[in-house]
Amino acid sequence: MTDHTVKAFDEDITRLRGLISEMGGLAEAATHAALDALVRGDEELADQIVAGDKKIDALEMEVDKLAVRIIALRAPLADDLREVIAALKIAGVVERIGDYSKNIAKRVGKIEGRDRFEPLTLLPAMGEVAGEMVHDVLTAYAARDADLAREVISTDAKVDAFYNSIFRNLVSHMVENPATISSAAHLLFVARNLERIGDHATNVAEMVHYAATGTYPPEEDR
């Protein structure tokens, strides 16, 4: 892509991409760390994740400010305009992904009898896929890569399959042993949060596709 005649415009866009990618990196790391803390029952790590979410929130505000500044000062058009608008929306979604990880971390201390639950081995695998989606979709954003965005969209089915399987598993735990209901319910929310992260990554992928091409991905992808 050719540079803008006004160099400062390119610097602004580069900075915007940098902020989004930093947010995404933090959100992805928080998801992995939250599951790690959950599996090991590491409450200290969980507290760090909750505290670390503030950094993601602060970055979102920075993206908002920069995007508004670019619109006011540079009057972006065409692909530039689509990218800036996408960045605004993506920042909001990534902030939400950070919240889901924080929510998972908050549940770490509430799980009892962790060796009893098979989902505790499934959740990290599910988190791996969801985290990968977040990672890939932000790579697609930075590279304006519509094909990678479509791949992310198609990956969401895997996350949904994990969710359904974990859901059935936890329900059967609750039916068989009502004493596990409290812990199982917490794990159900964890699975639910991961499933939402996958959905949000899918939404971001649609925005990336639009920013890159000016069209939304074909219906069969979604």
Next chain:
Amino acid sequence: MTLIHEKIQRDKTAKMIARDVSVYYGSKKAIDEVSIDISPDYVTAFIGPSGCGKSTFLRCFNRMNDTIPVAKVEGLIELEGEDIHGNAMDVVQLRARVGMVFQKPNPFPKTIYENIAYGPRIHGLGEKKADLDVIVERSLTRAGLWDEVKDRLEDSGTALSGGQQQRLCIARAIAVDPEVILMDEPASALDPIATAKIEELIDELSGRYAIVIVTHSMQQAARVSQRTAFFHLGKMVEYGPTSDIFTNPIEQRTQDYITGRYG
């Protein structure tokens, strides 16, 4: 070859049509086989870098290029189905029907009243003072200038501010009841408030007149037009609905130009 967006239909109500129009300055081809329709239903903006030929093309619609000895125009241009280069076409009449507003306001060094009344008088549109009074008031009202000048119609047109002078020139163009108004960067010498008034005026006049505007300001094209044509090196590269041209242009050259990557 122009990339024409799918949403653009050749409409039968077009006021003017240009087909395969080329313009030469001596041996240099300044416009290369451009075709377009213009209509009162929408404002058309011509955009493109300096020297791309957009003003040259604009000037074809009322044969202003006739005044340049080395200029030669080829192709067909019709006004209401009539060939403007045909023998039956009176060029003075043509320029009354296809009015023009220039970059720098150029009122006659006469009174405000005379600036407006001159055209209708020589075209025989109003012989009695009472008729001319009506035309002067109506034209100034449509140009959004009446309230500002109604008490000083005998002042010189050149005593007005730049923005007022430009609206006076628009009033002068519409006084002879044209069908088309060509505007060549009508606001580029004006401050933002005066510019906003001109843009508002363009919006109000659209529907009654077919308006074509050449502008260097992308934002202005986006604000005032419904259709945009992008010119580059004498070719009309892309033509489509303004909202699509500015959010989702198809041609790389259009994209590069409007996003400030050109050159």
